Amino acid sequence: MRAFVLAVFAFLYLPIALVVLFSFNAGHHASEFTGFSLQWYGKALSNPFLVEALKNSLFIATTSALLAALCGTAAALGLQRVGVRTRALFDALLGAAIVVPGVVIGISTLVALVQLFAVVNPFLASLWPTDQPPRLSLGYGSIIAAHGLFSMALVTMIVGTRLSSLDRNLVEASSDLYATPLTTFRSIVLPQIMPAVIAGFLLAFTFSFDDFIVAFFVAGAQTTLPIYVFASIRRGVTPEINAIATIVLCASVVLVLLAQWQLGRRKPSP
Amino acid sequence: MRGSLFRKNLVTTLLLAPAALWLVIFLVLPFIAIAIFSVGERAPEGGYQAALTFAQYANLPARATAFWNTMVLAPIGALACLLVAYPVAYYLALRAPERWRLILLAMIVIPFWTSLLMRTYAWMYILGGRGIPALLAYVGIQDLRLINTPGAVLLGIVYGYLPLMILPIYVSLERLDRRLLEASADLGATPLSTFLGVTLRLSLPGVMTGFSLVMILLLGEYLIPTLLGGGKVFFIGNALVDLFLQSRNWPFGSAIAITLVLVSVVVLIVANRISTRLSGARRVDLI
Numbered sequence: 001m002r003a004f005v006l007a008v009f010a011f012l013y014l015p016i017a018l019v020v021l022f023s024f025n026a027g028h029h030a031s032e033f034t035g036f037s038l039q040w041y042g043k044a045l046s047n048p049f050l051v052e053a054l055k056n057s058l059f060i061a062t063t064s065a066l067l068a069a070l071c072g073t074a075a076a077l078g079l080q081r082v083g084v085r086t087r088a089l090f091d092a093l094l095g096a097a098i099v100v101p102g103v104v105i106g107i108s109t110l111v112a113l114v115q116l117f118a119v120v121n122p123f124l125a126s127l128w129p130t131d132q133p134p135r136l137s138l139g140y141g142s143i144i145a146a147h148g149l150f151s152m153a154l155v156t157m158i159v160g161t162r163l164s165s166l167d168r169n170l171v172e173a174s175s176d177l178y179a180t181p182l183t184t185f186r187s188i189v190l191p192q193i194m195p196a197v198i199a200g201f202l203l204a205f206t207f208s209f210d211d212f213i214v215a216f217f218v219a220g221a222q223t224t225l226p227i228y229v230f231a232s233i234r235r236g237v238t239p240e241i242n243a244i245a246t247i248v249l250c251a252s253v254v255l256v257l258l259a260q261w262q263l264g265r266r267k268p269s270p
Numbered sequence: 271m272r273g274s275l276f277r278k279n280l281v282t283t284l285l286l287a288p289a290a291l292w293l294v295i296f297l298v299l300p301f302i303a304i305a306i307f308s309v310g311e312r313a314p315e316g317g318y319q320a321a322l323t324f325a326q327y328a329n330l331p332a333r334a335t336a337f338w339n340t341m342v343l344a345p346i347g348a349l350a351c352l353l354v355a356y357p358v359a360y361y362l363a364l365r366a367p368e369r370w371r372l373i374l375l376a377m378i379v380i381p382f383w384t385s386l387l388m389r390t391y392a393w394m395y396i397l398g399g400r401g402i403p404a405l406l407a408y409v410g411i412q413d414l415r416l417i418n419t420p421g422a423v424l425l426g427i428v429y430g431y432l433p434l435m436i437l438p439i440y441v442s443l444e445r446l447d448r449r450l451l452e453a454s455a456d457l458g459a460t461p462l463s464t465f466l467g468v469t470l471r472l473s474l475p476g477v478m479t480g481f482s483l484v485m486i487l488l489l490g491e492y493l494i495p496t497l498l499g500g501g502k503v504f505f506i507g508n509a510l511v512d513l514f515l516q517s518r519n520w521p522f523g524s525a526i527a528i529t530l531v532l533v534s535v536v537v538l539i540v541a542n543r544i545s546t547r548l549s550g551a552r553r554v555d556l557i
Binding site for chain 2: 001002004005008009011012013015016018019022070071072074075077078079081082090093094096097099100101102103104105107108109110111112113115145146148149152156203206207209210212213216217226229230233241245248249252253255256257260
C-alpha cells in the first residue's frame with residue numbers, strides 16, 4: 001500500500017515538476033532539456049498582453065476576495081442570530097453557490113447581466129443630460145461579482161465553522177462584565193475568527209486568480225491571466241507558458257499554505 | 271426592551287443583507303433568467319426571443335453526443351478517481367505515521383487549490399507529440415497517439431479531481447472509531463471481513479460525498495475535454511460554450527444548462543439518500 005500511495009503522490013507532482021523544470025530550459029524545444037536559463041521568464045514578463053492580463057487578474061482577485069471576506073464574515077455572524085428556517089434557506093443557497101458547476105454560473109450570470117444591461121442602458125441614456133451616457137457592460141465588475149459569489153459562500157462556510165466552535169462562555173463572561181456588544185465583538189469574537197477570515201480571503205483570492213470558466217463567459221472584452229493562457233495554449237505549447245504556469249503555481253502554493261497555517265492557528269482543542 | 275430587540279434585528283438584517291443581495295442578484299435571478307430563456311426561441315440574429323415552448327428541450331437529442339460522452343465519461347472518471355483515492359485516504363487516515371499525516375494531507379490539498387488549467391496543461395505537454403510518444407519512439411514504438419483520445423480525458427479527470435475525492439473519504443475514515451476495528455478482530459473476523467463490514471461500510475458517506483462532488487463538477491467540465499480531448503471528445507460544457515459564445519443560440523443553451531442542473535440535483539439527492547441510509551450525513555470541509 002505504501003508503494004501505491006507513493007506512486008499516487010508521484011503522479012500528482014511529477015507533471016507539475018516537469019512544467020517547472022522546462023520553464024528553466026535554455027533550449028527552444030519541449031522534448032529536451034539543454035541547459036538552465038531564465039530567458040522564458042524574461043520573455044513572459046516583457047509581453048505586454050500577458051502583463052496586462054496578469055494585472056487584471058490581480059485586481060479582480062483582490063477586489064472579489066476582499067468583498068467576499070467582508071460580506072461572507074458578516075453573513076456568518078448574522079446567521080448565528082437567526083432562526084432555523086432562515087438559516088436553512090441561506091445554507092441551501094450558499095451550498096448551491098459552491099456546488100453549481102462554474103459553467104452554469106458563468107452562463108446564467110452572462111444571460112442575466114445582458115438582459116439587465118438591455119433595460120438599464122437605454123434608461124440611463126434617457127436620463128443623462130449629455131450625448132455620452134455611461135454604458136454598463138461586461139468587464140471587471142461582472143467578473144468580480146461572479147467570482148465573489150463562490151468566494152463569499154466559501155468564506156461564510158469557513159468562518160461559520162470557526163464561529164460554531166467559539167467558546168460561548170467567553171462571550172457571556174464579557175457581557176456579564178458589562179462590555180458593550182461591540183466591545184465583546186472586538187475583543188473576544190474578532191480575534192478568534194480572524195484566522196478563518198484571513199484563510200477565507202486567501203482561498204477566495206486563489207480561486208479567483210485561477211478561475212477560467214466563469215470569467216470566460218462574463219469577461220466581455222477583458223482578459224484575465226487564465227483566459228490569456230488558455231488562448232495561447234490553443235495556439236500551441238511554448239516555453240513561455242511554462243514560465244507563467246510556474247509563477248502561478250508557486251503563487252497558489254504559497255497562498256494555500258498561508259491559508260492552512262492561518263486555519264491551524266488558535267484552533268480550539270476538541 | 272422593544273428598542274433593544276429592534277436594534278438586534280436591525281443589526282442581524284444589516285449583517286445578512288449584502289450576502290442575501292449577492293445571492294439573489296447573482297445566483298437566484300440568473301437561474302430564473304436561464305429558466306425563462308429555456309422556454310423561449312432563438313432570435314433570427316442570435317440571442318433570445320420571448321416565447322413559451324418546449325421546443326428547446328425537445329431539441330436536446332441534437333447534442334446527444336455531448337450528453338453521451340459526459341454521461342459515460344463522468345461516472346467512469348469518478349469511479350476511477352475513487353479506486354485510486356480510497357487506498358490513499360485509507361493510508362493517510364489509518365496507516366500513515368502521525369508526524370507525516372498533516373504534511374501528506376497538505377500535499378493533497380495543494381493541487382486541489384492550484385489552477386486546473388495549469389495542471390491540465392502539464393498533461394498536454396506530457397501526452398503531446400514531444401512527450402511520452404517521443405520517448406516511446408526511441409524504443410521503437412512509433413506513431414502512438416495519446417492526446418485527443420477518451421483515455422487522455424479520463425487521465426486528466428483522475429488527475430484533476432483526485433484530491434477532491436481523497437479529502438471526504440479521509441475525513442470519514444479519520445473519524446472512524448478504532449475500537450470497532452479491534453472489536454471486529456477480537457470477535458474472530460478476518461482482516462478482509464473487518465474491512466468490508468466495518469471500515470468500508472462506515473466510510474461510505476465519505477465515498478458518496480466525494481463521488482457526488484466529483485460527478486457534479488465533471489458534468490460541467492470544459493477544460494479537460496477541450497485541452498486533452500482536442501475537439502474529438504467533447505462534453506456538455508463544450509456544447510454550452512459553443513452555444514453561448516459561438517453560435518449564440520441562447521435558448522437552446524439555457525435548456526441544456528437547466529437539464530445539467532437537474533441532473534446534478536438528482537445525483538446529489540441520490541448520493542445523499544444513500545449516505546443517510548448507511549449512516550448519518552457528515553459535513554466535509556474542503557480545506
